[in-house]
Amino acid sequence: MNQEERHFEAEMAVVGTGIAGVAASIFALNRGIKVSLTGNTGALAYTTGYLDLLGSFEKQGFSHVTDPWQAVRELATDDPRHPLAGIGAEQIQTAFTDYVSFIGDCGIAYSLPGRQNLTALSPVGTVKKTLCVPRTMLAGVNAYAQKSRCLIVDFRGLRGFSGAQIVANMAGDWPGLRHERIAVPDMLQKEIYPEVLARSLEVPRYRETFAEAVKPLVGDAEVIGMPAVFGMHEPDKTMAALERLIGVPLFEIPTMPPSVPGIRMRELVEQYFPHKGVILIPQQKVTSIDFDRDVAVLNTADNYGPIRISAQTVVLATGRFISGGLEAHMDGITETLLDLPVTQPDSRDLWYQKHYMGKTGHQVHKAGIEVDRWFRPLDRAGRPVDERLFAAGIVLAHQDWIRSRSGAGIAIATAWKAVESAAAVLGK
């Protein structure tokens, strides 16, 4: 059968569609760089919507960080190899502002980075420190801070979210908190996925039915929190419409995957990025990159056949084990796309300490690739692998993003630096 290979040309090819890859694409667009984005957006769908910069500090045994800017400054002296250590607070703030502004333009409004971390709610009734939250979640931050009279509503059949659990864990210092459980109107499924409810709430007629089921529970509540289900597309509008119908301010609390805030982000990328001028090859992984003399050639394929992208610069944002950027073997950890050297514990026995939840964390989490100050990956001799190759996100070594609550921070800040360096190569 006669079939053609498809070929795209870009000034910058971003590999990986997690927060780092998405952020790199945004920063490239803002600089007028023609950018392509390739990757499987799975990991993005696991995000909660909260954007952490640095939520806990290793130096203090991973305790909560109130002022992330001060903590970032301290990293420079305490942990100079940390990917955030060499990036100034001002640049990080610019990066966050650019990122949330762009996402806001695409339909998910965010709070701007403030001077201090916010204290945000989790679906199990704990709190965490984070820098920016979607507008649909902001009233929850304020309600917690002010200990408002607050009702948590959850839904029969919607798993992984329990108002009773939230109240049980928080009532001690939040006496005005109570919960109610309702059956979701007009849904016969035994298991209700947040995604299904969110889609239904985009239908005006269904919103009215839903609001009628919630209204009798309001009582003296000043604000109502629910699992994140307020529409998938244009959540701010959906929430505002529900607030008008119910008559009380609302907020969302992130849920366990598969969660609506994560799927929102994935669909935002799929929907809006092509309109913004990104060459998007969604849901496919780059299988190889060849650095020719004039151009880097990335190979991938979709259902229909092979795809080739020629680019002048490449940003590697391939993530860690789940996303496939790193691979674990019996004899060590490898980087999957370019076989870059991976800094890692000397033997597999050293990957984990005995206590999994132990506060000191595990050495394996700090494995990753090495970069120079321009975020160019280094070869075994410590030289840049290629002048046109940059890396960003949690594929980088010397950070434990999970325990330090800094996944988005590392992704966004290092993407900003990588794009800045790539732009210099491009003369932009």
Place this chain on the structure above:
Amino acid sequence: MSESKIPIINFKELAHSLLPEGASFDACLTCGLCSSGCPAAGLENMDPRKFIRMAMIGMNEELSTTPWVWMCTQCRRCRHVCPMNIDISLLVHHARGNWPKELKPSGIVRSCELARSTGSTSAMGLPPEDFVFVVEDVLAEVQETQPRFRNMQAPMDRKGAFFFVNQNSREPMSEPDEMVPLWKIFDLVGADWTYSSKGWAAENFCMFSGDESAWYEVIRRRVDAVNDLGCRVWLNTECGHSYYTMWNAVNRFGLEANFSISNLITYYAQWIREGKLPVNSDWNSMNLKFTVQDPCMIVRKAYGESVADDMRYVARKLVGEDNFVDMQPNRSANYCCGGGGGFLQAGMTEQRRFYGKRKFDQIAATAADYVLTPCHNCHSQMEDIGHHYGGSYHVIHFWTLICLSLGILGENERTYLGPDLAGLEVPCRV
């Protein structure tokens, strides 16, 4: 018939044998994105995540016999949203094939048998001579009653034509006037095309029945028909699965196809860009709102975003930029309507409508007056769920709106238009 039993498949073994290189079911995090995004989740107490987990722990009897495999439309949305690209539809395809013929949904089996019964490969059993007769008969009437098209042709078995045009059997069999707008478009752009009396039909229920050899046989006849006429392009008209079944099978069975496989939507877009189809939206002074339904078989499972973009380009030109509203989600992430995979023919009406609720909500959220789709199964399903759930939208083919816009839509060619457009007279622009 009651004697028949469904053989038991070892799903774990099967799953591992079907995995592409580098993939692994160990990689499944059981996150549930597949089930969350699946309109069939909950039917028969099954969903894609359960299907995989049950396969991994060896619940072979339950999986071999669950009727859910006929309710999964194999739309492959689960794979699209899976971070690990696990494709449950492949297992479902094999599970379907494993059912004894007499236990499979009879509507699907019958449609496959009919396709094999004549040289037409028509799932409605329309033989070649009847197809030729219907085409000639309808053409003669148009030539007689519509002066603008008195010289229009609908060539049959013309060797060396550029396009080999296929046709869903529903048109010649049940609504022959629906072929006319397509012919008019070909006439206007000066397309070098032909029908074939052999292998002309679009639909392929043998694929849906999981019967690989029957699927091969039907596609083989179609490929031979195109090769025999020496056409350059097999042009899939507005029928979703016919595209996928041909394109996939040519690769799957290693058939020698001396032509390329294209979709009509791509050509609509090209002809509009080239000025050969001077459509515009002047007729839409009522500002009626339109959305499009991306058929899984053309978009997510085959071409991907490029054909989806073409579809939107054509729609926007036809109805006006401000009158086009996308469904959410859309393109490769779109939901299957529930008419695919033979569901419409499987006789499971209640389950099919449960599945279709997701699509109905999507359409309702757009508040569109019309849904455009280049797929017959999507078309039928969206009409049915519209009636069932109390929607007020209409579902139409692209060819109808193209000809309406150009002022060349005949009065017998307006079956699917609502009362607002059925009587609309647009001055002829070509």
